[in-house]
Amino acid sequence: MTEKVPTKKSKLxxxxIGxxxxxxxxxxxxxxxxRQYGMTPHLALRENVRRPFGNPTG
Structure with missing residues (x-):
């Protein structure tokens, strides 16, 4: 039996993020x-993987 752990929603x-x-x-x-947006470098890296710096909209 596996329980689903709820994920946190981003504050941003x-x-x-774009x-x-x-x-x-x-x-x-x-x-x-x-520092300015109150996020961790881990979040910045994760979002960069989702939306690379070259394509901030998608």
């Missing part, structure tokens, strides 16, 4: 973005 909207990725692509250090 898709639009905010903006963050766009800023990172334009040269803003990821560490600065993490």
């Amino acid at each position: 909207s898709a639009a905010q 903006l963050i990725l766009k800023q990172a692509k334009n040269g803003v250090p990821v560490a600065d973005l993490c």
